[in-house]
Amino acid sequence: MPFSSGLLRDDGFRSSADGRIAIEARVPWMRSLPWDCVLDITVTLDDEAIPIDALRFTTADGESGSFEELRALDGYWVIGEPLTISWGTVADEPPTDAVVTLAVRILIPYMVLPGGAAARETFTVERRLHRSAAD
Numbered sequence: 001m002p003f004s005s006g007l008l009r010d011d012g013f014r015s016s017a018d019g020r021i022a023i024e025a026r027v028p029w030m031r032s033l034p035w036d037c038v039l040d041i042t043v044t045l046d047d048e049a050i051p052i053d054a055l056r057f058t059t060a061d062g063e064s065g066s067f068e069e070l071r072a073l074d075g076y077w078v079i080g081e082p083l084t085i086s087w088g089t090v091a092d093e094p095p096t097d098a099v100v101t102l103a104v105r106i107l108i109p110y111m112v113l114p115g116g117a118a119a120r121e122t123f124t125v126e127r128r129l130h131r132s133a134a135d
Helices: 002-006 067-071
Strands: 021-025 038-045 048-050 056-058 083-087 097-112 118-130
Touching: 021 097, 038 067, 038 083, 056 067
Parallel strands: none
Antiparallel strands: 021 083, 038 048, 038 097, 056 083, 097 118
16 A cells, blocks of 8 residues: 555654653554544554554544544544554563554545445555664
C-alpha cells in the first residue's frame, strides 16, 4: 500500500512520557480520520505480538488511554500528528534494535463500495528500528 510508508516513524524506539517503550505512528491515509474509524492496531516486536490490552495510546493533544478509549475520543487523527504507542513497564529497557511490524485497520467512511458499505483497509509496515540517541 502506498500510504504505509509513512505509518511508522524511522527515528526508532524511545521512552514515552510515563517511561514505557514507545514508537510513533502517523495516520496511514491521505486525509485525517475520526478516531472511531481506527478499527484495529497491532504491534509485533521481533515476531512477538504485543497484546492490544498492553498497549497505551497517546494522541498529539495529550489524550492517553487504552485502544477503546482512543476510539471513543471526539476528534480526528490529523495528518502529520503523531500517535504514540507504548507498552511495557518503566523498568523495561527499549530494545537496542528490533524488527517492528505495525498494522492499522481503518474504516474510510466517505469511500462507499458497491452495495453501500464503507471501505475498510489495513495498512502494514515492517521496519527495523534502533534505539534513539536521546534514550
